[in-house]
Amino acid sequence: MKVKLLLAALIITGMSVQCTDKRDIIEENIENAKAQLDYLIKASEANDTLRIPSTFRNGEIDFVPTDDWVSGFFAGTLWYMYELTGEEYYAEQAQKHTEILHDIQFLKWHHDVGFMVYDSYGNGLRLKNIEGYDTVLVNTAKSLATRFRPNAGIIQSWNVDRGWQSERGWKCPVIIDNMMNLELFFKVSEMTGDPVYKEIAMSHADKTLANHYRDDFSTYHVVDYDDETGEIRRKCTAQGIADESRWARGQAWSIYGFTVAYRFTGEERYLQRAKDVANYLLVEEDNMPEDLVPYWDYDVKEFGKEMGEDYLAKYGEIRDVSSAAIVASALYELHWMTKDDFYKQKADKMIESLSTPAYRAKVGENGGFILMHSVGSIPHGGNIDVPLNYADYYFLEALIRKGRIEKGENPVR
Numbered sequence: 288m289k290v291k292l293l294l295a296a297l298i299i300t301g302m303s304v305q306c307t308d309k310r311d312i313i314e315e316n317i318e319n320a321k322a323q324l325d326y327l328i329k330a331s332e333a334n335d336t337l338r339i340p341s342t343f344r345n346g347e348i349d350f351v352p353t354d355d356w357v358s359g360f361f362a363g364t365l366w367y368m369y370e371l372t373g374e375e376y377y378a379e380q381a382q383k384h385t386e387i388l389h390d391i392q393f394l395k396w397h398h399d400v401g402f403m404v405y406d407s408y409g410n411g412l413r414l415k416n417i418e419g420y421d422t423v424l425v426n427t428a429k430s431l432a433t434r435f436r437p438n439a440g441i442i443q444s445w446n447v448d449r450g451w452q453s454e455r456g457w458k459c460p461v462i463i464d465n466m467m468n469l470e471l472f473f474k475v476s477e478m479t480g481d482p483v484y485k486e487i488a489m490s491h492a493d494k495t496l497a498n499h500y501r502d503d504f505s506t507y508h509v510v511d512y513d514d515e516t517g518e519i520r521r522k523c524t525a526q527g528i529a530d531e532s533r534w535a536r537g538q539a540w541s542i543y544g545f546t547v548a549y550r551f552t553g554e555e556r557y558l559q560r561a562k563d564v565a566n567y568l569l570v571e572e573d574n575m576p577e578d579l580v581p582y583w584d585y586d587v588k589e590f591g592k593e594m595g596e597d598y599l600a601k602y603g604e605i606r607d608v609s610s611a612a613i614v615a616s617a618l619y620e621l622h623w624m625t626k627d628d629f630y631k632q633k634a635d636k637m638i639e640s641l642s643t644p645a646y647r648a649k650v651g652e653n654g655g656f657i658l659m660h661s662v663g664s665i666p667h668g669g670n671i672d673v674p675l676n677y678a679d680y681y682f683l684e685a686l687i688r689k690g691r692i693e694k695g696e697n698p699v700r
């Protein structure tokens with residue numbers, strides 16, 4: 288009897304230790320994030336001007352203009368801090384940082400408005416139902432819809448009349464990242480009852496499903512369409528090491544994007560694609576390092592050889608933390624949809640890795656950003672091995688999702 292009691296006590300103690308551990312990684316990350324972000328919030332205000340922190344380079348915080356594709360992530364990070372802590376202070380800060388993006392709803396010259404407005408206004412609407420935020424979402428969807436090219440059935444990502452994009456000979460480039468803008472369309476159709484946005488989103492998702500993937504379910508970064516005939520002109524890369532390589536963040540957007548497409552449509556083909564991509568990337572041993580924080584391009588070692596020893600010495604070991612954070616967040620939702628523990632185990636492993644000193648900054652360092660070691664674009668020579676505001680955004684999102692799943696709740700609200 289005594290032995291049985293002792294065993295029961297041990298099991299209960301063991302369980303409570305396990306539960307405490309699970310809670311602790313979330314709690315501990317919240318404490319850490321509060322300390323870091325409280326600094327960054329203050330640093331973002333100068334002489335009554337609110338600025339948008341994007342990264343920390345050469346000892347200085349970099350701030351971006353509102354039309355930069357990353358402009359919504361800091362506001363979104365603050366909304367997630369409100370969600371994680373319940374502290375009104377973060378909601379107030381988030382609201383301020385959201386409303387400086389007011390004019391983005393009318394921006395039509397690139398596709399990233401889905402990211403920018405959904406992360407900021409979208410989260411604000413969901414968490415606080417602030418008056419007028421619904422109109423901003425609808426206006427943004429209208430702006431984004433102007434980029435739909437019906438003959439090709441896709442939303443054009445970049446314009447080709449300006450910047451480095453004008454030097455590639457493209458006509459109508461679509462990048463895998465564009466899957467991330469569909470959440471806005473799905474949501475606006477749900478809110479307004481107007482099916483047109485969902486129809487555009489599904490057309491884009493179906494074309495991406497058909498045209499962006501290789502047979503092994505890795506994705507190209509860029510597919511250039513002829514917007515008049517719908518023909519595919521070229522499949523290539525902009526931010527990966529080579530046209531045939533697997534740029535890490537592209538693979539991450541691909542899992543996340545198709546998971547969201549399934550959430551809003553219930554179409555099995557989207558779920559199947561998210562699973563196929565996740566299975567392929569996570570199961571093959573040579574795809575991911577042991578800690579599941581990918582190299583900035585899965586194929587940097589192979590294609591890097593052609594670039595020479597100097598290139599490999601400089602870029603061959605660089606990880607992209609933002610990709611791990613995006614994938615972890617998507618995998619929690621995929622786990623919820625499939626009830627397959629494999630996805631949660633992998634997501635947990637990613638969160639554990641990102642919570643170690645190898646990737647998470649010490650309080651007071653890293654310019655106030657939470658995570659270190661992300662990559663913007665090596666081919667463009669920008670933001671290499673630095674913190675990035677979207678890595679922090681998806682990391683906090685993943686923590687929220689993990690917490691809900693462990694309480695038996697749907698991770699996404």
Ligand code: GLY
Nearest residue numbers: 356464526536663
């Ligand atoms: N959407 C741009 C990037 O992932 O770098």
